[in-house]
Structures are given as structure tokens and as C-alpha cells.
Amino acid sequence: MSEKDRGQWGSKVGFILAASGSAIGLGNIVFFSANAYKFGGGAFYLPYFIALFVIGMPVMILEFGLGHSTRRAFPESLHEAAGKAGEFVGWWALMNASFITLYYITILGWVVGMFVGSFGHLWAEAVATPKFAMDSLPNPHGYFFSMLSSWKPVVYVALVWFLNGILVRRGVATIEAAVKVFVPLMWIFMIVLIIRGLTLPHGTQGLWLLFTPNFEVMKDPAVWQGAFSQIFFTLSLGFGVMTAYASYLPKNSDSTNNAILTSLMNCGFEYIAGLAVFSILFAFAMVPQASTLAMMFFIVPKGIGQLPGGEPWVIAFGLMFFLLLLLAGLSSSVSLVEGLASSLIDKFRVSRAKALTVFCVFGFVGSAVFTLPQVVNPGLENDGTMGLTLLDLTDHWAFSYGLLIVGLLECLLLGWAFGVSRLWRHINATSRWHLGAWYDALIKFVIPALILFVLVWAVRAEFRDGLYGLSYADNFTSGFRWMAQSPLFILGFWLLVTVGLAAGFTLKGSYTSKRGKA
């Protein structure tokens, strides 16, 4: 396929907007605040910033450089760099990313539901119960939970897949047009929210929690695992997405500069999103003791529902908040869809329309699984429904382990098998800021060692403690117990499907036209 058929970003600004549109997503607003809170606010910041500079930026340079030098999507890029083993890692990363895409889009479906509710009845309830007792959380009531235990999200999920299909149908050209509107709007909405949050009475109190460091907690490797996975997720690393996006760049692009700009824009946004969420929560003395999703869909709306100024203001802020989530999520999900679509198109030479149709239909079915409304465990935090429980479990493996494994493998492959110095020489040729031997050391030793440490620790803790406070081993004797053994069942399913499909895609067909490097 010629360069022209593959498409190219219209401008550097277009690329930066698209890359930061991919990076800025639900992760910045939903997952970041929840993670920061979970690990005690201030305990999270230092590991997070260390992860950003030591792992995030260097790996983003690596993924950009790879896409830019090979001008191919992730599996083929890695194939050129490290042969079949490389290609397998590329496909595995994409298969893991596909699992994440499925539930990412389900969550976006819920956002659509909240947006619809924001026109009215969502707030009626919040205003009617002004001093909401957070102790009674989480329990299955309220707008969000009644939506979850209905079939409505299936419709919302279908709508989100349809929108993704439309936005990706002409490749980077439509994506670029969309992000030029979405990304600036997201920043404007976020700035309005933070100003509103900080000017509320007690609004600044939440910041103390967010910024008071806790060095004790930082000794716990769980915080580091949380910070590392958050950095991969929020910067869209380990998904093959950044490589696919960089493959559409003109030949003289500056990969280092692009990576630094994208990371800083993303983490800047994440930072102010954290401030906005925490200030709104604390202004209403609400302690966000809940899980990630409950916090964003249940507690934050309670806070918005109590904003001063009466119903019109509440509705306006509520609509803006959920529209912000929707735009942020869509500009991310299109990159996930594009990452996979471009890989399939590059290898199997299928038409874009065909690849997208198949992908969207399968995707819809997969995302719909996470909307199953049956209540399987009313006792478990907010995860009462089947769909939410499956989502939580899939996220546990694909997010907390999958991304780190991809990160580890890509550093090892490119560092050792390909030789990272070849890559940075290519990058340096068109970059203002030059990489050197220290970059070799980071990619070959420091990053793999850090990730490996966290992974080994996590696996040990996992099999000692289990999930949901139930150890895996203890419960095997008493037959299958849903909450105790389902994590292992999902682990098996996830491994089987991702490894099986990745092997299939690697072995089937071959890359015919070997082209020279850029």
C-alpha cells in the first residue's frame, strides 16, 4: 500500500491534538482520581511523577520512534525490528488492548446514559437528598445503579460503537477533524470545572489530601504497581496506538519533542482534573470511599447536584461534566479502534470499511457483555451486576498486568534484539533534543528492572491474598464460588484468547512488501 493510501496527518498540530486526544481520556478523569484517592492522595504523586519521567516519556519516545521509522502499525513495526517474536508481542498487545477497548466503550455507554439523565431526573434525586450519607455507600440505588440494572446501556453502547465507526471510517483524516474540535473543548470545560470547584466554600480542602505526601505508604509496592499501570494507560502506551499514530507522520517529524509535548499535555490535564474532582468532592464533605466507577458516576454527581445557584446551574454543570467525559473518551476510543484497524489493514490487506464493520459488530457484542444487568453479588461494593463484576475482573488482568507485560516485552525486544541505539540514531536525525547512551541504559536495564520488580511482587501478593478479600487457594476446596474463583476463570479466558489470537495473526499470512526505512 502506498504512503498516500495509508494517509498522513495534515499538520503537526493535528498530530499532537490526536495523540493528546488519545492520551487524555477516561483514565485522566475517572481512573486517576480514584487511584490517587485509593493510595491516600499524597502517597500517589511521587511514584506517579517518577513513573512519568523514568518510564512514560522514554517509552513514548520509543513507540513514536518505532512508528516513525517503520511507518507501519505496531505488529509490523515490531516484525521489522525483531522478527516473528516481535510481531507476536505486537499482536498480543493489540489483543490485550481490544479487551480494554470493549469495557472502555461500555463505560462510555454509561457516560451517554448519565448525559441523558443530566437533562433532568438524575439531579432531582441529588437535590432531594442534600446531605447524602456516604456511609451508606455503595449500595444499589440512585440513577446510576438503576441504569446499570436495566438494559438501557446496551442501546448506549451500540451508539458509542456506531460513533467510533463513523469517526474512524476515513482514517486519520476524520480523526484529525474530530480532535480539532474535541480537544480544545475538553480543555475549556475542564478549566471551567476547576474554577468552579476551587471557588466553592472549602473547595481547596481536597487539595490537602491530594498533596500531603505519605512516605509510609510509598514503601508498599502496590502503590508503584498502581502508578506504573496508570502511566501506561493514561499515556496510551503498550496499546500499539502511539506507534500507529506516529506511522502517519511526515518523515521529518521530531519524535522526542512530540513525545514530551504529548506526555506533558496529558499529565497536565490529569493534574487539573484531579484538582477539580477533589475540590468538588470536599466542598460537600464527601469522602470518596468508593471504587473507581462509583466515585465518578455516583459521588461526583452528588457533588454537582449540590452546587449553589439552583437547578439550571446544576443541569448546566452536569451536562458539561458528562459531555467532557464523552469527548475525552471518544477521542481515546477512536485511537484504540484505529490502532487495531490499521494493523489488520496493513497485514491482511482488507478494506478499511470491511475491517471496521467486522470490528464494530464484534466490539458491540463484547461491550454488551459488560452491561449484563443481573445482580450477582449485592454485597460486593458497588459491583452488584454481572456486567460490572466482569468488567472489574477483566480490568484487573488487562490493565494491572497486561500493560506492564507489554511494556516489559517491548523494552526488552527493542533494547536487546533490535538494538535501541539504531532507533535513537534514527530519532536523533530529525529531533532537536538528542538521545544518547543514557537512553540505552533506561530501555535495556532500568525500565525492565522496575517493571519486573513490580510484576513479581504483584503476582506473589495476588496468589497469597486473592481478590475481594478472598484467597484463591482457600476456596478451591469448597467447590466453585463465584467471587472467589471467577478471577482465575477470567485470567484463563483472557490468556487463552489473547495468546491464541495473537499467535493466529502472527502465523497467518505474511508481510509481502518489505519496504526500506524512512
Ligand code: PHE
Ligand atoms: N489514555 C486513555 C485514557 O487515559 C486510554 C487509552 C489507552 C486510549 C490507549 C487509547 C489507547 O483514558
